[in-house]
Amino acid sequence: MTIALSQFDEVRLDRVSRDFGALNALRDVSLSIRRGEFIALLGPSGCGKSTTLNCIAGLLPVTGGAIWLDKSRVDTLRPEERGFGMVFQNYALFPHLNVRQNIGFGLKMRGRPKAEIDRKVDEALNLVRLRGQENKLPGQLSGGQQQRVAIARAIVIEPPLVLMDEPLSNLDAKLRLEMRAEIRRIHNELGATTIYVTHDQDEALSLADRIVVLRDGVIRQVGTPKELYEAPAHFDVADFMGFRNKLKGQVVALEGDRAVLDVEGARISGVARERVTVGSTAYAAIRSDDLVVGEAGSNGIAATVDTIEYRGREFVGTAHSAGGLDFVFRSHHPVEPGSKIHLQADDERVLVFAEPVQGRH
């Protein structure tokens, strides 16, 4: 493979801010990305992840801070001078140009010789497996094929950095999984340093080397998928990482790294992920996979079953407590809706967080 990408060591965001009038879409975002890394920016809509990407691409000027590519400052450059390959959410293929012309667009704009353009476009076509489609217009391609063209067009210019803005969100579920694997394969083949914006934690977990969770324009946590999945640092990160059971209670005891909560009279013990004090309000967060039907008196709470769904290997149910908390739990046996059960979780799998400060963090 002669497509040579990422001729640099580090991209650094240094306290990058972006205001829209009085709204701070991004506040002091600092992040260092090493060559060859696949970084996912993850967060709910409006968290600033696309703003970050647009600031890096140069489509939005930053209002504070700086972006560095090794020793050179890039946030003052126009997008065409930065030359970062970008894959847009709606692909933004040029509708009047065929696949070959779309992919070769960046090289043509750079005034490269025709022979070189042809050779590189051929390589890119092979890489994204679009051989034989090169004379079609974008309108004649399926969504997945358009996505491949968009990726090929971004990487054929050999950018230091590939930026992807929710590239899979317009595809149906099956195609999304296929293209996810494709993006992973292309990343493995080229080693392109990639920043990938998504709101889908599965995508982030499966693709990224490191995940950056954003909320309200602030980085909440940076870590490997395993770190974020198993040890979210904040309640909102846990919420985003699939901790669907959120039990509000009072801290009644602290034992080492464990905190014991009183939730509606039940005692629930878990690992304290944030500093909590006895008597304060806190949340116990439990994944639905870790909440199972158990014996009364174990680490858990009594509940009434609402629904139960068959999911092949197991059952997934919903239930509620006497105090109105809702639960999603897993069970190996069917339980009757309406029946009283005791839901329990291993105390190592329960994470305790301080009550989040309302509004901006």
Next chain:
Amino acid sequence: MDAVAPAPAVEHGPSLRQRMAARGFDAVTLLIVPAAIFTLLLFVYPFAFGFVLSFEPKAGGDWLANYRRFFSDPFLYKTIANTLWLAIPVTLLNLLLAVPIAFRVRLMRRQRLLTTILVLPITLGTVLVAEGLLNYLGPQGWFNRTLLTFGLISQPLKLVHNYWGVFASLVITGFPFTFLLTLSYVTGIDPALEQAAATLGASAWQRFRHVYLPLLMPGFAITFCLSFVQAFSVFPSAVLLGEPAGVTRVISIAAATAAFEEYDYSMAAAIAMIMGFVQLAIVVAVLASRGLFYRGPASGAKG
């Protein structure tokens, strides 16, 4: 009555109404009837009447006498060139002015205010604009007086009652229309396409040349045609601001003279037919050239 009636056995296929609807004829189709009647009464009938009338010369002679007279009399056939010589440069100038302004306005937040100001000349009407220009550009007008005061000229410039007076008036009254059409085509292009081109290294000029221009050409062709047809049928400003016996004797003046001075409706009809044919020829030529360009959705989104 039973709450649940037994379902009748299916004995026949879909009803006539269903079959008609499947071919695209349903009650909604009737909504085109008023428009069809309107077109028939106010366009098709007068056109057909005029067409037939043009072949019945008032002065007698064979059925082509009117057309022969038009093309043998320089005072008449030169009106075609006079009109084209006004309409084509005016339309091109309006389009050339509208494109950069539309590109700037597309990025503005207060589009509505600016659009209102630009559209104002449409609401004024040609006569008011002509009167204004007579006052402003005339020998005793502000424009000449200002230039004289500053000593830039020693004699007033002749800016009205000639070609340039009509030209200025057509630019002023034609521009808003050209601009609004152009703006709608320009804003119809997905801004992500320009962003994509920028990240791929295209400079501002390259983005215009390789992305916007090819996508806009079909729209520009339509805009040209509509603006051209408007300018081609110039009448009031050619009379009020021009030299109606000389360089701005446009084809509509020739038709009006035939109809209301010579009372030769047959000749007037023939001139109107020739006028229509010239317009049609230009419009067809321009629209046919659209085939050279991409015509399809101007967005990069999944189709």
